[in-house]
Amino acid sequence: MEIITAVKGFKDILPGEAGKWQYVEDQARKIFSAFGCLEIRVPILEKTDLFARGIGEATDIVEKEMYTFRDRGDDLITLRPEATASIIRAYLEHHLYAADPVAKLYTIGPMFRRERPQKGRYRQFHQLDVEILGYEDARIDAEVILMLIHFLKSVGLKSPQLELNSLGCPSCRPSFRESILQFLQGKEGDLCEDCQRRISTNPLRVFDCKMEGCKQIIAQAPVIQDFLCGGCRDHFAGVLASLAVFDIPYTINPRMVRGLDYYTRTTFEITTDFLGAQNAIVGGGRYDGLIRDLGGPDIPGIGFAIGFERLLAMMPADQCDDFIKPPGLFIAALGTEAQKFAYQLCNRFRMQGIPTEMDYTAKGLKSQMKRADRLKCRKVLIIGDREIETQQADLRDMQTKEQIKVRLDNSDELIKLMM
RNA sequence: GUGGGUGUAGCUCAGUUGGUUAGAGUGCCGGGUUGUGGCCCCGGAGGUCGAGGGUUCAAAUCCCUUCACUCACCCCA
Numbered sequence: 001m002e003i004i005t006a007v008k009g010f011k012d013i014l015p016g017e018a019g020k021w022q023y024v025e026d027q028a029r030k031i032f033s034a035f036g037c038l039e040i041r042v043p044i045l046e047k048t049d050l051f052a053r054g055i056g057e058a059t060d061i062v063e064k065e066m067y068t069f070r071d072r073g074d075d076l077i078t079l080r081p082e083a084t085a086s087i088i089r090a091y092l093e094h095h096l097y098a099a100d101p102v103a104k105l106y107t108i109g110p111m112f113r114r115e116r117p118q119k120g121r122y123r124q125f126h127q128l129d130v131e132i133l134g135y136e137d138a139r140i141d142a143e144v145i146l147m148l149i150h151f152l153k154s155v156g157l158k159s160p161q162l163e164l165n166s167l168g169c170p171s172c173r174p175s176f177r178e179s180i181l182q183f184l185q186g187k188e189g190d191l192c193e194d195c196q197r198r199i200s201t202n203p204l205r206v207f208d209c210k211m212e213g214c215k216q217i218i219a220q221a222p223v224i225q226d227f228l229c230g231g232c233r234d235h236f237a238g239v240l241a242s243l244a245v246f247d248i249p250y251t252i253n254p255r256m257v258r259g260l261d262y263y264t265r266t267t268f269e270i271t272t273d274f275l276g277a278q279n280a281i282v283g284g285g286r287y288d289g290l291i292r293d294l295g296g297p298d299i300p301g302i303g304f305a306i307g308f309e310r311l312l313a314m315m316p317a318d319q320c321d322d323f324i325k326p327p328g329l330f331i332a333a334l335g336t337e338a339q340k341f342a343y344q345l346c347n348r349f350r351m352q353g354i355p356t357e358m359d360y361t362a363k364g365l366k367s368q369m370k371r372a373d374r375l376k377c378r379k380v381l382i383i384g385d386r387e388i389e390t391q392q393a394d395l396r397d398m399q400t401k402e403q404i405k406v407r408l409d410n411s412d413e414l415i416k417l418m419m
Numbered sequence: 420g421u422g423g424g425u426g427u428a429g430c431u432c433a434g435u436u437g438g439u440u441a442g443a444g445u446g447c448c449g450g451g452u453u454g455u456g457g458c459c460c461c462g463g464a465g466g467u468c469g470a471g472g473g474u475u476c477a478a479a480u481c482c483c484u485u486c487a488c489u490c491a492c493c494c495c496a
Contacts, residue, residue, distance in 0.1 A: 082495095117488095121495075258495090280495070283495070305496055308496080309496085310496060332455080334454065368455090370457090380456085398456070
């Protein structure tokens with residue numbers, strides 16, 4: 001019979017790699033909470049409407065990537081393609097803003113987008129997501145970036161490259177959009193098919209195009225910085241000034257736009273050279289209109305999402321060796337009586353918090369030693385029927401090969417010895 | 420959705436102009452060492468050659484179809 005395999009683009013995280021995941025999550029929790037962020041856990045399933053309104057109807061994510069279906073009650077629901085919309089939904093639904101308009105939140109979990117899988121891109125992938133709601137101050141933008149880069153470095157990332165831009169706000173972006181449309185007028189024929197389509201759907205996205213022809217045209221195009229209103233210009237200057245306080249290097253990329261419609265003002269990306277085409281490991285920015293657009297009060301927000309798989313792929317191999325605990329003790333038991341004794345002792349050790357392993361397949365000592373070695377146990381307690389009689393067993397140190405006699409008749413003493 | 424690449428042992432891969440019983444390394448199990456791991460030596464198990472069809476005396480090899488994986492485009496974390 002044929003075995004059933006996982007769904008395309010959905011990956012197993014095997015025991016060998018789960019330690020890395022735990023390590024990164026652990027670091028994130030420590031650092032994010034030091035910066036005052038609290039964890040929030042939101043459902044992975046939401047009403048489709050939430051994403052359509054939040055991310056934007058005309059975005060690729062909403063148009064062709066979401067897992068959307070009707071459930072048995074005929075409700076139209078979607079597996080979340082990102083976390084921000086859900087977090088804001090929860091913030092509004094539970095009136096968190098009433099007690100305190102400022103909320104600093106993070107969440108960790110799976111997201112779903114039905115794209116063609118490739119390196120660094122899966123249909124179920126994971127994000128570390130931070131959202132700071134209630135502050136408009138430019139210092140917060142820089143603080144969020146500081147926290148992010150501090151975290152990335154703490155997990156061993158060598159040189160995260162920060163790219164920044166400002167997308168303006170509803171009062172200045174339209175004039176920029178107009179001038180782009182004017183600029184592109186008459187040049188449609190020289191653009192790629194996708195960009196020709198973008199002119200009517202989302203002209204700003206032409207900036208993102210990687211086709212040589214489009215890039216050349218765009219190089220001549222007006223840049224948003226020249227169109228920012230006074231408020232947006234001051235805000236962006238404030239972000240840069242605050243980044244300077246922490247000596248955070250950045251490059252301003254006036255062509256960087258985002259694939260989600262809700263971004264305003266500051267946007268940023270962290271990129272790397274080591275991931276092939278999927279070089280963005282973090283994307284984020286400010287979304288001052290989103291909470292209002294989702295039916296809430298006019299509260300500003302900023303956040304980012306880290307691609308977990310992409311981050312792991314870039315981490316040094318030995319980064320979390322210390323975090324993954326070595327197994328500790330192996331009990332090699334030979335003979336029926338010894339097995340009985342070891343069975344009890346092994347589980348007693350475990351209940352004391354001493355990670356202990358033994359073998360139940362009645363093999364010889366040699367193969368048990370082999371297994372202890374493979375599990376990287378530091379010590380092996382060797383018990384045969386002979387040792388049961390004398391109540392004295394050998395405790396072997398696997399590194400130094402030193403072997404000492406230990407008494408078996410006092411389990412409290414034994415436990416102390418192991419700890 | 421569109422292109423390219425790859426499918427042979429658990430894993431990484433050889434396999435000649437089609438030719439007889441499909442190999443190596445590694446891992447696993449056992450032995451050398453009657454109760455002591457890693458190194459070394461020896462042995463063993465493990466394969467519908469991705470699947471289906473075709474050509475041929477003969478197909479892992481050639482042709483067609485299909486599936487899976489993978490990289491890239493698109494888009495994004």
